[in-house]
Amino acid sequence: MTDTPAIILEAKGITKKFPGVLANDNVNFDLHKGEIHALLGENGAGKSTLMNVLYGLYKPDEGDVLVEGNQMVLNSSRDAIKHGIGMVHQHFMLVPVFTVTENIMLGAETDHRAAPNELPLAKLDRAEVAQKVRDLSHQYGLEVDPNAVVGDLSVGVQQRVEIVKALYRKANILILDEPTAVLTPQEADDLFRIMHELTDKGVSIVFITHKLKEVLKVADRITVMRAGRVVGSANPKESNEQKLASLMVGREVILTVQKKPAEPKEDMLVVNDLRVKDVRGLEAVRGVSFIVRAGEVLGLAGVQGNGQTELAEALSGLRVSESGQFSIGGHNLTGKPPRQITEAGLADIPEDRQRHGLVLGYTIADNLALCDYYHMPFSKGVVIQQNQVDANARKLIEDYDVRTPSPYIAAGKLSGGNQQKVIVARELSRPVKLVLASQPTRGLDVGSIEYIHKQIIAMRDRGVAVLLVSAELDEILSLSDRIAVMYRGEIVTTVDRKDTSREQLGLLMAGVHEPA
């Protein structure tokens, strides 16, 4: 603690305004050489804005960026790369049909022109780059096959490709934007190992996240942002989840859901040997059978892309199943259109809230009547009763704490959390028998997550069956009474919440069966 560590990257007094929003308000941030500095904050706290400033994508209205003490003018990401700053975005910037090598050389192709004015038609030198990729992955413990086609790789490996891509461009500062959002717990652990390996070799890392556990696990220092400002910093050794959450949200947060033991009653959702194909026509759900009882939450855990999306879409009628059946409350609803399933008592909180759940250009009021517009009280005959639609909206906005100045604002103008509250309000305010909640809190802030979790448990306590599909293990663990794990289109196992652990579920999600 005696020697001052060298500051490699520094943001001084960054202010960035967008119309109506002060995204960054006099933000100071520094990164020491060879450390992992976590930047923690809710959505909209200004983390991404700050990083986009550091990566040259935004120009700050005020403030400076310093690399190794020298003031830099970053006009584009190209300048940032030149100064050794690399970024791994949450959504990867890879071409799926290209090989790893081709992806890495893309935009930084080595050609063998004798002079710069020669026609740029030289042969691409893949072999040389492939060798370099091999060297880099060896050096940093990143196992990547340079000749593999990116589309065939798992998400975790694709992320490694992104990291190698940055290193190939000689980055010694890495910005990782929500890197664990798409990973299994095991893959995340792998990533943390790689991160440590990188910092050991002198690379410095900015780690952006809103997951508290991870921050405490890997970060050397923590900076917390809220509403465009740095509200504090913490030492992971001296802090804990509760403290960080309060700092992040600005008030006391209840992290674990308070709930009574479940009182399950009759079978509500019965799924029998259901098979569903995905968009590409491949079988995504391969003969799945399970039961959800009234008054319990069944958590369906699994890494994204193991058939949960297709299963949920089949249950809501958005996708037609190939074979097998399912019924809600004893009514066989296989192959029925969404309206019939909704009328049988399904509340569907869809995975893609902007694509399925809302019409973003419609007012909140119209969105709140989106599934019920065709019957009383919202319409008489063919005429829509706008005053009923509006009255319903005012009531639900109040009841479900949707933060909006008016029911007549377009849904697209709300924050993600409030958009989700609109959907939750609409779906849960109907007389329902089964709640299908797919990734109900993805991308939401801690406050909204807390609220939506409470609502789900309240439904359960009212005797409604709940099927919770989530890739967030914490969410599955805190809400579920029973947990089913889905892997490659099959349900590997169904366990009681009490009889399982995070580690066991993580392994099951990764397809590792424990020896019984």
Next chain:
Amino acid sequence: MQSEKQTNSLSKFTSSLKRFIEWIDPILVPLLAILTSMIVGGIIIKSVGGDPILAYKGLLEGSFGSAELGPVKSQRAMSETAVWATPYIFAGLAVALAFKGGLFNIGAEGQLALGAVFSSLIGYALPGWLGVDLPTIIHLPLAILGGLVMGGIWAGIVGALKAYTGGHEVINTIMMNYIALNSTSFLLNGVMKDPSPTNVIARTPLIAESARFAPMFEGLRVHWGFVLALFTAVFIWWLLNKTTLGFEIRTVGANPDAAHYAGVNVKRTLILTMFISGALAGMAGAIEVTGLNYRHELGFSQGYGFDAIAIALLGKSHPIGVVLASILFAAMRNGATRMQFLTQMPVDLISMIQAFILLFVAADAIVRFIFHIKSTGERVVLTRGWGG
């Protein structure tokens, strides 16, 4: 207290100003687009040695009349503008309704032609087939209905192709235009050609008196079809905004995935939207036959179906906007002759100005840049991408 009151009334003023701007915003860009186009047109007139003021005066007189022109000529000017506006309103509503449903109906011209063909067929041949004279109260509605249904079916086919095969409506309406327009030519030169010995033109016989609208005013060509067009615009507004079907059409247009999720039968709605759109275009043809020409003649449509696209865009796909845009386009077409008479500016100049209006409406960023208007952030989604 005093200053508090002042700031209070000031904030009240700014908030009401803000509300006014918000209210006017949807029509602000079209209005400024028209203004800009007129200025550009004026520059062009000037640059070829004309007098822009005189030209626009002629345009105005030719379309709405003036004291100078005298009451008889003024009445005729306004009557002719209404005559032009009638098919524009129907066809414009056709395209606008399709836009609201997320569909781009380029086929209004073909739907209109077939509507006119069928309307005239019922108009001149039905009494003969039935062997009885029909009263107007039955014959006229049947003639209009014939055109309406034919246009609807013609467009409905495109809707069905989109719903069941994913075939894009832009391609298919264009192709259906070729089929419709060439079939019309075939029919009017063949079996439906006016058999009177003096006739050399590709046109149908005159329709029976019982299939015609009564004249509205003696000596003026304006007909009841114009009034019907205005009522239809109000009806379409009501349909889109106040009924469950309208809600379904708009929801499918705004987000078909959400519509599916919400239990709307997306395929049925697509077909129905195209049917209603085509029916409106077919009505444009039927009204021209029953109200104005009393027959269908090859080439009677001066591109109404294509101008309709511009009208729907300028009217922001709002039924009332369509009426206003139709009257504007009608006035420009109608007034052009007097403009030419007064200034020797060719009538084609009007087509240029109309093209500029459309250009400025479609690329509204230009207008917003010129007049420093901030974008509201909402974009008019006219149609989804290819195969969307």
